[in-house]
Amino acid sequence: MKRRSLFNMYFTTTISVALVLFLVGLECLVLLSAHELMRQVKENVVLSVVLKDDNTTEEVERTKRLLTAAPYSLDYRFISREEALQEHIANLGEDPSAFLGYNPLTDAFEIHLQAAYAHSDSIAQIEKALMNLPYVDKVVYQKDVVKVLDNNLNEIALMLFVVAMALLVIALVLISNTIQLQVYSKRFLINTMRLVGATPWVIKWPLLRRNIRMGLEAGILALCMLAATYYYVHTRLGIVLFPLIWQNIAFVVAIVLTTGLLITFLASWIAANRYIRMKISKMYEI
Secondary structure: OHHHHHHHHHHHHHHHHHHHHHHHHHHHHHHHHHHHHHHHHHHOOEEEEEEOOOOOHHHHHHHHHHHHHOOOEEEEEEEOHHHHHHHHHHHHOOOHHHHHOOOOOOOEEEEEEOHHHOOHHHHHHHHHHHHOOOOEEEEEOOHHHHHHHHHHHHHHHHHHHHHHHHHHHHHHHHHHHHHHHHHHOOHHHHHHHHHOOOOHHHHHHHHHHHHHHHHHHHHHHHHHHHHHHHHHHHHHOOOOOOOOOHHHHHHHHHHHHHHHHHHHHHHHHHHHHHHHHOOHHHHOOO
């Protein structure tokens, strides 16, 4: 009966810690998803580099080589004046060359920026560098949109960070209290071992070993729950939270397992030390 009671307590504590670690993992999923969303938004910022009317084929090829090597260029597309005219006709239904007698459009490049360069300061430097090319007429992009992205994305990132830190602190407190309650149930056993001459390490080691194992098992259980959640959201709801690359997976696994192991170890160590030093009379008062 006693063994069954201990198993039930171990099982209940493991589930409780696993649920808290699941919430920690969800925080990681939210942060990774927000980071991925921000990256996609930034990579949709487009610079249009309009070339002068008298540009040459050699200058076009030179620009292609420059953009291929440029660290800020995610990808680019060359639009010849003929292609620009056809797109203009398709979008607006009018052919300006029909009444002007010539094609007024010029060759241009559309550049998608790397996310790290999609902010006002970097774009201003890129614009300046491109305008220094003698065959570039102008660089066009939506400055107001970029400024809005700068302000809003920074505010969102800060807000998510603050919320994540608050939830992490709450999670750590919950896990710590759960473990300390488990050690509390063994306070009289700790006192008995102390009275028969057991050293503090001999007293603490079984508790530490048991709770570290429980932290690992709870972490693995939480990761299984997270994997099931990701699978459901991805396959059933059709929402891609973030790319399943090894860096993202390793990040979530490391955070969940490290949190589980570290907090169960520290909480067990602190609680065990507390009851090792506590007088027997005090144990009956708490």
